[in-house]
Amino acid sequence: MTEVFLNGKFAGDVENKDEFIESFKSERRQGGIHYQANVSYDHELDQLMIESSRGRVLRPLIIVKEGIPLLTDKHIKQLQKNEINWTDLVQQGIIEFLDAAEEENSLVAFREDELTPEHTHLEISPLAMFGLATSLVPFGDYLQGARLIIGNKNLKQSVGLYTANFPQRMDMDVNLLHYPQMPLAQSIMHELSNYDKHPSGQNIIVAVMTYKGYNMEDAVVINKGSIDRGFGRATYYRPAISEELRYSGGLMDQISIPDKDVKGYKSEQDYRLLEDDGIVFPEAKVKEEDVLIGKVSPPRFLSSLDEYSLASNIRRESSISLRHGERGIIDFVAVTENEEGNKLVQVRIRDPRIPEVGDKFVSSHGQKGVVGLIVPESDMPYSAKGIVPDIIFSPHGIPSRMTVSHMLELLAGKTGALAGRYIDATTFDNEPEEALRAELVSLGFKEDCTEMMYNGITGEKYLARIFIGNMYYLRLKHMVANKIQSRARGPIQLLTRQPTEGRAKEGGLRLGEMEKDTFVAHGASLLLKERFDSDKTIVPVCEECGLIAIEDYVKDKKYCPVCGEKVEINDVEISYAFKLILDELKALGVYPKLKLKAKY
Amino acid sequence: MVHQDLKEFEGKLPELLIKQIEEICPASKIKKVAKMALKEYESSKIDPGESVGLVAAQSIGEPGTQMTLNTFHFAGVAEMNVTMGLPRIIEILDGRKTIKTPMMEIFLKSPYNKGKGIREIAMKLKETKVGEIIHEIQINLAELKILCHFNMDKLADLDLKISKVADSLGKAKGVAKEVKAKVEGDIIVLKMKEEGSINELYKLKEKIKNVPICGIKGIKQVLPVKRKEEFLIITAGTNLKKILELDFVDTTRTISNDIYEIAAVLGIEATRHAIIDEVFKVIEAQGLNIDIRHIMLVADTMTVSGVIKGITRYGVVSEKASVLARASFETPIRHIVNAALTGETDKLNSVVENVMLNQAVPVGTGLPGLKVKTTKEK
Structure with missing residues (x-):
């Protein structure tokens, strides 16, 4: 007797479990049971589990009977002639979908030649164990698993041609690579996924060597000439959106150049780029704080009394301006209506992003690095044939990470570029390394992919031969231009009078608890005080009652709210945050008393 | 007796250092060496x-x-x-x-530390309960008896006689009151003194299993090991007091x-x-x-x-003396409320309080102050 559970709920007992499972499966293959239902048996608990709930990940596999896969050459021919399709294969019971639990009860062969009579299923392709992005990694079977995942993550962040209709779109925060290419070392997935319609990298020449230490710790050195010729060149798009909202009482926003008497009017200079309709003109060069869409809104709070007074006419400025630290060119202006019938203005800003020091680049193998130095082409090392690398990659990144595929791609890329063909680098099914090496020799290069190279500055020959080849490099969307921040003085928080936090608010860089400790450990007491002076205030303190007194600047006198004027009141320098906590304690009914004492 | 030349260094240098100088140095250079030692000693002091x-x-x-x-x-x-x-x-x-x-390292006196009979000693230390040496327990419901079949090999290992086990069962807390123990060959027969329910009998059975017979309380596991030519016993579970009372233990080194x-x-x-x-x-x-x-x-x-x-x-x-320092580290409300109730004063003598007030912290360069000596004008 085996207990049967349907979607985790007890459903009944079964006398012969094997017979039951067999009949369940054959029924499913004939279409009597939905193809997404799965059955599994737990040996330890002696329980049968039938799952048909949503949210399970299913995998298609070819069914194997007595060591022979049901998918025959006949089917493949029919598929090629478009006589049958995927659904037909599922309906005919040739391919079935297994969930994780049913897979535990199955024996799946990786390749056809591994099949034995015990096998129940055959993998459609070994590549099927990966997702889309992972299967794009060339020579993935020569890469450590963890790196493959990192490579996959990097691929998703790469800058490319994300869509062909980008001029018609208003996407938030997107990058577009100017001259994307197909990789030289390809996987079949590149073809299957129409990668040529949305490529995201470029084939470049990579030399594995050091360059004056500017590519240590995962940095890369880039050839200035390559950048000038368009390597990694991208455009950044960001829209500014504003709409005319309607408020109660028939009031509404108005998109226009604000009048000078509007509350919060900036300056004429800030509105200079606006046309008569209150919107910037296309191809205008904009800097930070420039107004893109001029807008005025009704006052925020309307009391019944104000409605009749003159003051109610004072409207509020609510224009959209470019954020702090941003710049660009107005690319496109769209004036439309939204679902509620309100006027909607969208302005797209474009900013060219030429690779600069600090921008992030990556190969498909999780070998990421930031630009450490941009070198003039004349100073770059060159080979005997006059080849100048686009990127110099540090050899120290290879041994610990074991990215063999990275080097294989260099070899394959070089062979492909010289032979004028694409190399098949599909994971588990790629061109063998020996063949590539032999081909490279036949093309007149050393079989180990190295070349004699010369120092670009002195012209001296390097003692070591340099490993140099072609590979597919991707530019990642993390760019310095979006992240750079500095501050000397700037905005402060209203409550604590301490600097604001975060780049968007032009914030300060926090000197935290542990950083404070380092100052104390050095005994740099006065330097520490100076660092924390950002919110220092001078408050008058009543010597009598120990509370904070009041200083009347108009009458130029100090008095205590409790003890009056006839007490001694002295100024004390404290942090505003401490003054705040004193006030909060008072609000709690705790009496914090300051006892003053001469310091020296 | 301290050397003549070293007298002036007493109190300035640690005693141990003075002693060493006296031992090592020739009498003629003793003063020079001591001077240099003092200089070196002063410079290595924390400021x-x-x-x-x-x-x-x-x-x-x-x-x-x-x-x-x-x-x-x-x-x-x-x-x-x-x-x-x-x-x-x-x-x-x-x-x-x-x-x-919890662990102990038990060092042994000679000759045990050479490995003699170390296994036997170790086994004696281990706390053994009746349940561990029992082979089978039978319950006679009709006569309200519990029959404990013992594993004689294990008993022999521990150098125990069955009558001794019966004795300790007869004295054990919680058990002795309710049963009478009798030895019958390999078996100890426990009969309930008063008529009780079957439930009580079962509870009794569990109690019997937990009766300690030999070894030291708390020592759950013993492991004789050899470390650099010397045998010692490592135990899981500790009982330092009882172990140190044993006469074969090297009390100077045994530690928990x-x-x-x-x-x-x-x-x-x-x-x-x-x-x-x-x-x-x-x-x-x-x-x-x-x-x-x-x-x-x-x-x-x-x-x-x-x-x-x-x-x-x-x-x-x-x-910590400072309210603010305590409040800045976990549970601030409790500290502030208590300080308000008792009217505590914070003298601002430490680091955290002064950082909060934006004052120079009294360490390093912030510590020294100026004292001006005012001379009265004549």
Whole structure:
């Protein structure tokens, strides 16, 4: 007797479990049971589990009977002639979908030649164990698993041609690579996924060597000439959106150049780029704080009394301006209506992003690095044939990470570029390394992919031969231009009078608890005080009652709210945050008393 | 008797140093050497105002980030688990009362430390309960009897006679009152003295299993090991007091890793030393390099008061003089409310309070003040 559970709920007992499972499966293959239902048996608990709930990940596999896969050459021919399709294969019971639990009860062969009579299923392709992005990694079977995942993550962040209709779109925060290419070392997935319609990298020449230490710790050195010729060149798009909202009482926003008497009017200079309709003109060069869409809104709070007074006419400025630290060119202006019938203005800003020091680049193998130095082409090392690398990659990144595929791609890329063909680098099914090496020799290069190279500055020959080849490099969307921040003085928080936090608010860089400790450990007491002076205030303190007194600047006198004027009141320098906590304690009914004492 | 030339250095140099100089140096150069030693000694003293506590915290904290969370296993048949790494350090410095893996290292007197009869000794130390040496328990419901069949091999291993087991069963707490024990060959027959329910009989059976017969309470596992030509016994579970009472134990070196037990048996100075040793053992095992003086400072602060105080809000932190400093470390409301109730005064003598007030902290360059000597005008 085996207990049967349907979607985790007890459903009944079964006398012969094997017979039951067999009949369940054959029924499913004939279409009597939905193809997404799965059955599994737990040996330890002696329980049968039938799952048909949503949210399970299913995998298609070819069914194997007595060591022979049901998918025959006949089917493949029919598929090629478009006589049958995927659904037909599922309906005919040739391919079935297994969930994780049913897979535990199955024996799946990786390749056809591994099949034995015990096998129940055959993998459609070994590549099927990966997702889309992972299967794009060339020579993935020569890469450590963890790196493959990192490579996959990097691929998703790469800058490319994300869509062909980008001029018609208003996407938030997107990058577009100017001259994307197909990789030289390809996987079949590149073809299957129409990668040529949305490529995201470029084939470049990579030399594995050091360059004056500017590519240590995962940095890369880039050839200035390559950048000038368009390597990694991208455009950044960001829209500014504003709409005319309607408020109660028939009031509404108005998109226009604000009048000078509007509350919060900036300056004429800030509105200079606006046309008569209150919107910037296309191809205008904009800097930070420039107004893109001029807008005025009704006052925020309307009391019944104000409605009749003159003051109610004072409207509020609510224009959209470019954020702090941003710049660009107005690319496109769209004036439309939204679902509620309100006027909607969208302005797209474009900013060219030429690779600069600090921008992030990556190969498909999780070998990421930031630009450490941009070198003039004349100073770059060159080979005997006059080849100048686009990127110099540090050899120290290879041994610990074991990215063999990275080097294989260099070899394959070089062979492909010289032979004028694409190399098949599909994971588990790629061109063998020996063949590539032999081909490279036949093309007149050393079989180990190295070349004699010369120092670009002195012209001296390097003692070591340099490993140099072609590979597919991707530019990642993390760019310095979006992240750079500095501050000397700037905005402060209203409550604590301490600097604001975060780049968007032009914030300060926090000197935290542990950083404070380092100052104390050095005994740099006065330097520490100076660092924390950002919110220092001078408050008058009543010597009598120990509370904070009041200083009347108009009458130029100090008095205590409790003890009056006839007490001694002295100024004390404290942090505003401490003054705040004193006030909060008072609000709690705790009496914090300051006892003053001469310091020296 | 101190040398003539060294008299002036008494009190300036530590006694041990003076002694060493006297022993090593020829009499003619003794003064010169002592002078140089004094100079060197003075220059290696910590300056006033140096934040030793914070430096100690940083020096322990930074390598602490590199420590593994793994527990270490003894190889061998009797595998033993030992808390190592960061969890152990946290355990010690927090001053936890119950530690994860209490252990003892029992050193033995000659001839046992040469390995003679070490297995037998070890087995005697181990706390054995009736349940462990029993082969089978039968319950006679009709006569309300419990029949315990013993494993005679195990009994022989422990050098025990069945009558002795019966004796201890007859004396055991909770059991003796209810039953009468009688030996019948390999079997001990326990008969209930009063008529009881079957349920009580079952409860009794469980009680009997837990009756200790031999060994020392708390010693759960024993492992004789050889370390550098010497045999010793490592145990899981501790009972320092009872172990030190045994005559074959080398009482000068035998140690437990439970600092509270050490405090109770050997006193606070031994505890200070145990804290240093235990922390240092972990650091050494991890292959880290921390100066022992940092650990000494921590051990000192934990034990100055005469009892163990952990580096927690209930321990050392609760002793801080400043309200603001205490409030800035965990549970601020409690501290502020209590300070308000008792009218505490914060003298602003430490670091945290002064950072809060934006005042110079009284360490390093912030410590010295100016004192002006005013001379009265004549």
